[in-house]
Structure formats: C-alpha cells, structure tokens
Amino acid sequence: MAVLSYPISGSTLKLTRVYLIILYMHTCETQRYSEKHERDPVSAIKPDHPASLRKHFSSVRRLTGTLASRLSVEDQSVQSMPDASPTKWHLAHTTWFFETFILKPFVPGYEVVDEQYDYLFNSYYNSIGEQYPRARRGMITRPGMDHILEYRHAVDDAMGDFLNASPDGLPEEISALIALGLNHEQQHQELLLTDIKHGLSVNPAFPAFEPRGSVSGWGGSELEMIGYHGGLVHVGYRGEGFCFDNELPEHKCYVYPFNLASRLVSNGEYQQFVADGGYRQPGHWLSDGWSWVQAADVSMPLYWHEIDGQLLEFTLHGLKPLKPAVPVCHVNYFEACAYASWAGKRLPTEQEWEIASRSVQLEGDFMNFDQLHPRAAKARGGLQQMFGDVWQWTQSAYNGYPGFKVAEGAVGEYNGKFMCGQQVLRGASCVTSPGHARHSYRNFFPPGAQWQFSGIRLAQDAK
Numbered sequence: 219m220a221v222l223s224y225p226i227s228g229s230t231l232k233l234t235r236v237y238l239i240i241l242y243m244h245t246c247e248t249q250r251y252s253e254k255h256e257r258d259p260v261s262a263i264k265p266d267h268p269a270s271l272r273k274h275f276s277s278v279r280r281l282t283g284t285l286a287s288r289l290s291v292e293d294q295s296v297q298s299m300p301d302a303s304p305t306k307w308h309l310a311h312t313t314w315f316f317e318t319f320i321l322k323p324f325v326p327g328y329e330v331v332d333e334q335y336d337y338l339f340n341s342y343y344n345s346i347g348e349q350y351p352r353a354r355r356g357m358i359t360r361p362g363m364d365h366i367l368e369y370r371h372a373v374d375d376a377m378g379d380f381l382n383a384s385p386d387g388l389p390e391e392i393s394a395l396i397a398l399g400l401n402h403e404q405q406h407q408e409l410l411l412t413d414i415k416h417g418l419s420v421n422p423a424f425p426a427f428e429p430r431g432s433v434s435g436w437g438g439s440e441l442e443m444i445g446y447h448g449g450l451v452h453v454g455y456r457g458e459g460f461c462f463d464n465e466l467p468e469h470k471c472y473v474y475p476f477n478l479a480s481r482l483v484s485n486g487e488y489q490q491f492v493a494d495g496g497y498r499q500p501g502h503w504l505s506d507g508w509s510w511v512q513a514a515d516v517s518m519p520l521y522w523h524e525i526d527g528q529l530l531e532f533t534l535h536g537l538k539p540l541k542p543a544v545p546v547c548h549v550n551y552f553e554a555c556a557y558a559s560w561a562g563k564r565l566p567t568e569q570e571w572e573i574a575s576r577s578v579q580l581e582g583d584f585m586n587f588d589q590l591h592p593r594a595a596k597a598r599g600g601l602q603q604m605f606g607d608v609w610q611w612t613q614s615a616y617n618g619y620p621g622f623k624v625a626e627g628a629v630g631e632y633n634g635k636f637m638c639g640q641q642v643l644r645g646a647s648c649v650t651s652p653g654h655a656r657h658s659y660r661n662f663f664p665p666g667a668q669w670q671f672s673g674i675r676l677a678q679d680a681k
C-alpha cells in the first residue's frame with residue numbers, strides 16, 4: 219500500500235471551500251427516502267468521520283453496480299442518442315472521477331489503471347485533457363465490460379485503502395472532494411436510468427428495465443392554488459451539509475406575492491391539452507418551442523403511444539396504460555410553458571419554488587425499484603409532490619447567483635461553465651437516488667430536453 223500524504227494545491231483549497239462535506243445517503247438501495255429519513259436524519263452523519271465516509275462510499279458505489287446488474291452486457295453498451303450515454307460509460311466515468319480527483323493527486327506512487335481512460339472517460343473537463351466525442355460513446359466496445367468492472371474494483375480497492383489509512387479522518391479538502399465524487403456518482407445513477415429508459419424505448423418490443431415493478435395510478439386530488447406572501451427572502455443553501463457550488467451563495471431577493479399549485483400537473487390534465495389541439499396552437503408556444511414542434515412533428519409527450527385507440531406510456535416497467543392521476547413526465551420546457559399558457563397560468567420562478575418548498579419536508583417518491591415512475595398525488599389538501607416524482611421546470615434561466623464565482627481548477631468546470639441556454643428544474647424525481655435532494659438543489663437542462671423525468675407545476679401572480 220502506498221504511503222499517504224496530502225499535497226493540496228492552493229487552487230484545490232480554493233475550489234473545495236465551496237463544497238460542504240456532510241453526506242446524507244441511504245443504507246438500502248430500494249428504501250424510500252421518506253421512510254429512511256425518520257430514523258437516519260441528515261444531521262446524524264458526521265462528515266469528517268472516516269467510518270461515515272467509508273460507509274457512504276461503499277453504499278453509493280454498490281447502488282451503481284446494482285443498477286447495472288439488472289441489464290445485459292448488450293443493454294449496457296447501447297447509446298440511443300447523443301445525450302444518452304451507455305451504462306458502461308457511466309460505470310467507467312464515475313470511477314475515473316475518483317481516480318482523477320482523489321487517487322492521482324493524493325496517493326503518492328498511484329499507478330493509473332489505464333492511461334487511455336483519461337481520454338475515453340473524461341466527460342467535459344478541458345483542464346484535464348481532450349475527451350472522446352460524447353455522441354460516439356456507444357462506439358467504445360473496447361475495453362469490454364469485464365475490463366470496466368475490473369477498473370471499478372481496482373479503484374474501489376485503492377479508495378478503500380486510502381480511507382482505511384486515515385483512521386483519524388482526512389483533511390477537509392479531501393473529504394469534500396470525496397463527497398463531491400459521491401454526489402456526482404448519484405447524479406450519474408439517475409442518468410443511467412434515464413439513458414437506459416431511452417435506449418429501451420427505441421426497441422419495438424418495449425422491454426422493461428424492472429419487469430417486477432408496477433405503475434400505481436391510485437390517488438389524485440383537486441388542484442388548489444396556494445397563496446404565498448413573498449417579500450424580501452433568502453434563497454440558496456444554508457447549512458452544514460453538502461451542496462453544489464451553484465446553490466451558493468445564499469442571498470436575498472424580492473419575490474412578489476404568488477400562488478403555487480398544490481400538486482403536479484397530471485396525465486389526465488395534460489391529455490385535455492393534447493385533445494384541445496394544444497400542439498397545433500402556436501399562440502401557446504414560445505417561438506423556439508413552436509419551431510421544435512414543427513421540426514420534430516410532435517403531438518404528445520415522449521413515451522406516450524396511441525395503440526388501437528388506447529393511450530399507453532413506456533415506463534421502466536414496460537409499456538403500461540396511461541394513468542390519468544399520475545403526473546405527466548418527460549415533457550420539455552417548451553411543452554411545460556405551452557401547457558401553462560393553455561391553462562391560464564405560468565411556471566414558477568426558482569425563487570418562488572424554493573421558498574414555498576421550505577414548508578414541506580424532504581420527503582417524496584425517490585428511486586424505488588417497486589415503482590420507477592411518478593405516483594399520483596395523495597387525496598389530501600396542501601402542498602405536495604415537491605420532492606420526488608418528477609423534476610419541475612421553472613421559468614428561471616440557469617445563471618450564477620449574485621456573488622457566485624467559478625472555482626479554480628478542473629472541478630470548477632463542474633457547474634459554472636454550463637450557465638448559458640439552460641433552464642433550472644427543482645425538486646427531484648422518482649429515479650433520483652435516495653438522499654440526493656435539497657430545498658436549494660438546482661438541476662438544469664436545455665429547454666428541448668425531454669428524456670429526463672421532468673414535469674409541470676403551475677404558478678400565477680397573486681391577485
């Protein structure tokens with residue numbers, strides 16, 4: 219085993235300051251976060267406790283392996299579109315992250331598993347080096363799956379040695395980078411599922427990722443518009459736990475009084491928009507959105523299929539009848555805006571969403587193999603479905619908060635350089651890893667993206 223030292227550069231110190239270091243993750247892959255949350259609260263996990271870091275490292279890495287193990291080697295190699303990476307690539311890239319940002323800089327004498335992996339599995343870090351084109355990741359048939367799994371095991375072993383060799387804890391800067399790597403891997407767990415869903419969807423047999431799961435359509439409630447006063451409010455992450463740099467700094471902003479829908483827009487409600495000719499009425503669409511509808515000849519959400527007069531929806535459990543009470547998902551920003559216009563409402567700003575979300579707990583329908591699909595709202599009043607089920611488009615462009623600074627070094631490329639041409643989504647989805655959600659979490663995608671589990675919550679100005 220290599221002798222350890224901690225040669226932290228000045229730039230590393232600066233960039234890691236923005237990442238706080240408590241992890242709050244799961245111990246059981248299929249457990250619903252709402253159940254876990256009660257007996258394993260976020261605050262109970264000590265960020266600088268080596269045993270805690272080891273536990274989270276092994277549980278996060280194990281869950282990625284569990285997800286991949288439900289797929290054939292052929293499934294894991296497929297790339298169905300430029301945005302969707304093969305499962306095999308996700309397995310290798312998340313491993314490359316730990317090798318590149320932890321093992322290479324902090325373990326003297328560490329020998330990389332394969333020097334070619336820097337080119338093949340670097341996603342977009344220009345300061346690390348050139349990258350293999352994203353749209354061609356499905357062409358990487360070599361290394362094969364056996365070598366990718368060996369790569370994961372080798373890096374897991376080296377990381378295990380590194381963590382075990384520091385019984386008194388790691389320097390905060392290194393713990394923060396490991397926390398970043400684990401949160402990064404959780405993001406890729408969700409991407410693995412959204413990407414393979416698209417891959418399976420283009421197969422005319424509509425195979426299921428998880429055949430044993432089902433889609434429950436029970437429940438539903440009347441949609442109410444709940445009033446909020448607004449005013450001068452704080453937005454952004456406040457706390458001692460982990461957050462991404464784009465959630466910082468916490469700052470003040472003014473929010474006018476507004477109303478927010480008590481639940482997500484359902485399939486049944488969106489079906490009315492479709493039936494009313496919503497995709498044929500340019501007056502409801504943004505200019506770019508209308509161009510997209512025309513060019514792509516769209517008439518309903520991605521994964522909806524009308525077969526023999528019946529509306530069906532492709533899910534990770536296969537092709538299922540469309541359930542009216544289940545939240546509509548896989549709609550892009552253009553579709554969300556058009557629906558809101560048709561309904562006489564608008565999308566919330568991310569500030570409105572965040573301050574409203576503080577009235578509810580971090581509970582919801584997160585990744586759960588029994589139902590990898592959003593669930594109907596509960597038959598009760600009040601604000602619900604803020605976390606889990608589907609990410610919620612906001613009308614806010616993805617930009618840096620006042621005072622935001624891109625960190626120096628390669629990890630500074632994580633979020634800041636994407637602050638152009640994308641919209642913020644809030645909440646989380648039914649394929650978000652348990653524990654990977656925050657009131658201040660800012661997801662972001664281009665307005666045309668449909669393949670994420672993205673849906674709609676309505677808002678309006680208060681009268």
Ligand SMILES: [Fe+2]
Binds near residue numbers: 341
């Ligand atoms: Fe990544």
